[in-house]
Amino acid sequence: MNINELREHLCSEYPDLCPLFSVEYGDGVLVVDASRLHDAASDLRDLGFDRLGMVTAVDTGDEFELVYRLQSREMHAGIFVKARVARDIASIASVTDLWPAANWQEREVYDLFGITFEGHPDLRRILLTDDWVGHPLRKDYQDDRIIRRPDYI
């Protein structure tokens, strides 16, 4: 299923998601409101996206952008779902109940970005040690152990 067929399929099944759909670099992208993320994810799973490939986040400086990669074995198609949360809130609904694969992925995002996932069954650090202070992939992360690279290298 190519990108146009995917758009038509999405618009016919879920018209309210249709205006949120766009194409970036040849991939379908669905930018949803953070409060509606779980509903949209549920709809997309019902549409046929049965595989959660990846959950990650981007620190844009002002806010965090959650990125979910969904794939469908049946449709041979993939789609990105993006949701933005404010930096001081840094919280979004978990999709662990829809795709169990989200469990560790969301723990990783929590570990490195400090974004809490509401409804996650076991939200604790996964990559760093349990006594780690801070979330290293945030732009404002401070750590005295980091040696900054000098300009001449």
Added chain:
Amino acid sequence: MAFVDDLGAALDKTPGGGIILTSLDAVMDWSRGKSLWMMPMGTACCAMELIAASFSRFDFDRHGSIPRPDPRHCDVMVVAGTITRKMAPAVQRLYDQMPDPKWVIAMGNCAVSGGIFYYDTYSVVRGVDEFLPVDVYIAGCPPRPESLQDAILRLREQVSTDSIAPGKSRALKSDLPAPGSPRKGEPSTPGGDAG
């Protein structure tokens, strides 16, 4: 170890015991140096070279260096790869489980100094010598198995200086060129060590 240490100390004090001590040292160092079993602490890409070293092309069995999966069997820990802050306690624990006498080879730039992860990294230990006593360092990213072979031979030299009497050591005799010694064919300089 306690018995060997006591024996060495007693021989060292006994008049004329030095003759027996040096002979015993020679036997002990020969047997230790030629069976340096490796604890393959492979955490990253250097482990591929470490694996290649034990296969038939390089065949480290002929040096007596056999990789063993259990730290209690091993004499030398080869730290091959990046050690993260989360991994460091596990490496320390495995090192503590190895019986004395034990040695450490830091293989590759990451284990030597952190390598490419030296700057701008929050998670990597800058060199395994931050928490382990390293005997031989190998540079390279990753080093070839020949470098590891050189490290094993260097370590064997170092082992050959050990004495079973506590606090004693023997003179280093080596066929390998030491740093500063002239290369083959070069005239020896007055300050250099002619070898």
